[in-house]
Amino acid sequence: MDGAEVRLSTGDTVRIRPIHSTDAVELQRAFGLMSEESQYQRFLTGMPRLTDSQATYFTAVDHVDHVAYVAHSTHDASYIIGVARFIRYASARDEAELAITIADSWHGLGLGTVMLRQLCERAREVGVRRLRAEMMPDNEGMLRLLRSAGMVDETQEDGRVVGHLELARGD
Ligand SMILES: CC(C)(COP(=O)(O)OP(=O)(O)OC[C@H]1O[C@@H](n2cnc3c(N)ncnc32)[C@H](O)[C@@H]1OP(=O)(O)O)[C@@H](O)C(=O)NCCC(=O)NCCS
Structure with a gap:
């Protein structure tokens, strides 16, 4: 099984692994379960659903x-509870745009913090x-998460x- 198991401060254990193209359908399901507020905070616009082409692009x-x-x-392992990504700018190869989404029922448990750490590690590697x-x-959640990470x-x-x-x- 790929990825690594991480224990949150709550005692919950989660597995974090690279996304696969086979996650597309589950990603759409997970998006559909998010509150409208969380969907808006993530995409900065209202989005009724994640389309097939968006799901393919994201996976x-x-x-x-x-x-x-x-x-x-x-x-x-069947349900995605968090996604963290960055997309590198074509015009500035050492810079990238980041985004994190945690399932509503997992907010405030430290998962965003752990996923951001993993993302930063990979960013350095590449x-x-x-x-x-x-x-x-x-x-507030994202601002606090990023300020804690040194924004x-x-x-x-x-x-x-x-x-x-x-x-x-x-290195
Ligand atoms: C923003 C988000 C990713 C944070 O993830 P999370 O797993 O809830 O964050 P954590 O539990 O690791 O908490 C990080 C910090 O934010 C604080 N925090 C989390 N949610 C908060 C909230 N709703 N209000 C105030 N503070 C909050 C935590 O107390 C913690 O603070 P600390 O570092 O001082 O201890 C998550 O709320 C989310 O997915 N929101 C919807 C999508 C979104 O907004 N994505 C960001 C788009 S760029």
Whole structure:
């Protein structure tokens, strides 16, 4: 089984592994279970569903320029409870855009923090030195998560907060 098992501070154990193209249908199901608020906070717009082409785009990744991890409970591998990804900019190869989504029932249990750590580790490995994130100003969870991770250059642009994580060299 790929990935690694992680124990959260709550005592729950989860497995975090790279996303696979076979996760597309489950990703659509997991998106459908998110509250409208969480969907909006993630995509910064209303989205009734994840279309087949979006699900394919989000799962058929190359793990270098487009990197994504999923988490599931160690008790049940069939349900995705978290996704963390970055997509490298074609114009700035050492920078990428990051996004994290945790299933509503798992919010506030430390899973976002663990997945962000995993994402930063992979970013360093593939030469990404700066991760950019964009979020709504009322997204307390994401702001706190990123500020705890050392967010810098935080600005407000068009009603959104933009911030960055600078990654030290991993080698
Ligand atoms: C934002 C999100 C990824 C955070 O993940 P999470 O697993 O709940 O975060 P954690 O449990 O690791 O908590 C991280 C920090 O945020 C705080 N936090 C989490 N949810 C919070 C909330 N709703 N309000 C205030 N603080 C919150 C935690 O207390 C913790 O703070 P600390 O570092 O000072 O201890 C998750 O809430 C989510 O998926 N939201 C919907 C999608 C989204 O907004 N994605 C971001 C788009 S870029």
